[in-house]
Amino acid sequence: MKILTVVGARPNFIKVAPLHQAFLSCPAIESKLVHTGQHYDASLSDVFFQQLNLPEPDYHLNISEGSQSQQTADILLKFEPVLAAEKPDWVLVIGDVTSTFACALSAKQAGIRVAHVEAGLRSGDDQMPEERNRILTDAMADLLFVTEQAGLDNLRQEGVSAGKIHFVGNVMIDSLIRFRTQANQLNTVGKMGFMPNDYVLMTMHRPSNVDTLAGLLRILNIVEVIAPRKTVLFSLHPRTKRSLIKHGLLERLSAIANSKLLEPQGYLEFLNLMEHATAIITDSGGIQEETTYLNVPCLTFRSSTERPVTVKLGTNHLLADLDPETVQLTVDEILAGRIKTGQIPPLWDGLAARRMAEVLCSQSTKPDTKVSRVIE
Incomplete structure (x- = not known):
């Protein structure tokens, strides 16, 4: 065959x-x-x-x-x-x-x-x-x-x-389980000078969020309200970076205190960063699944998700729009220890x-x- x-x-x-x-x-x-x-x-x-x-x-x-x-x-x-x-x-x-x-x-x-x-x-x-x-x-x-x-x-x-x-x-979880130890041995978090639970990890790439000036400004506002509470590590997708440059906002994002822009990470590096984050802010589909398995709080900027098990059983929070105030309140709840406890879905x-x-x-x-x- x-x-x-x-x-x-x-x-x-x-x-x-x-x-x-x-x-x-x-x-x-x-x-x-x-x-x-x-x-x-x-x-x-x-x-x-x-x-x-x-x-x-x-x-x-x-x-x-x-x-x-x-x-x-x-x-x-x-x-x-x-x-x-x-x-x-x-x-x-x-x-x-x-x-x-x-x-x-x-x-x-x-x-x-x-x-x-x-x-x-x-x-x-x-x-x-x-x-x-x-x-x-x-x-x-x-x-x-x-x-x-x-x-x-x-x-x-x-x-x-x-x-x-x-x-x-879920075959994505197959890879996570197989490479998790190798990712931790790489110790990307430590090499960047951070400790576990010392930062919020962020990545955004969907056209509906990053292709417009309005969307980018809301993303910047989110970083600005979270950074005083917890260091923000923002892994820049090439699409997001191009859009920031196009709208003249990359320098403003780079200048936000207590935040750090990262180039796109390899699979092992990003897996290590995910596992030890206080929370993850994203619009990715796969990250919803990976954070559910890792039991890391995930804030997903989507009005709906094709992966409802990550909300029903997992650690995923759906946020309908890029509202900095809602993000701030949710992150404050997480930092206060009021964390949604998830479980691993069947056959993962x-x-x-x-x-x-x-x-x-x-x-x-x-x-x-x-x-x-x-x-x-």
């Missing part, structure tokens, strides 16, 4: 690392890796391959920078010849980025089965590109690997056949990738023609 696994953005790399190891241990699987190049910045790509012990991709599509539509078109054009050359039994896509949807679509057009990791997640906000990618990819997928109960519920409500759905757990145990490999190994190498007709 030949599987092409697609990666394109930072969260994909973290999730594919344990899958790569699981596939290596399964003699029935021949696995090849395709990197679309959606995250073309070395700080968001190369360092993750090195730290996560991922091999060089078998194919690198080198897609162009541009809008979602432009990148989708570029991926479709460049992935089609790879599919024709390799003739895989499965294309495995991860998460909700442009690469996920575009490669799933290309595979289905070529009559190749699709497996989707992190299937069934829904935020309820169809204005988010990621939400559209999730829904469309799930509609095309022949196997849907689910991380939490809400994913199961959503897919059942959407009428997906139960035989396609597999509740396997480090074995998700192994379960996925077992499911794939159990599949026939020939497509189910009845499933193909239903999809058509």
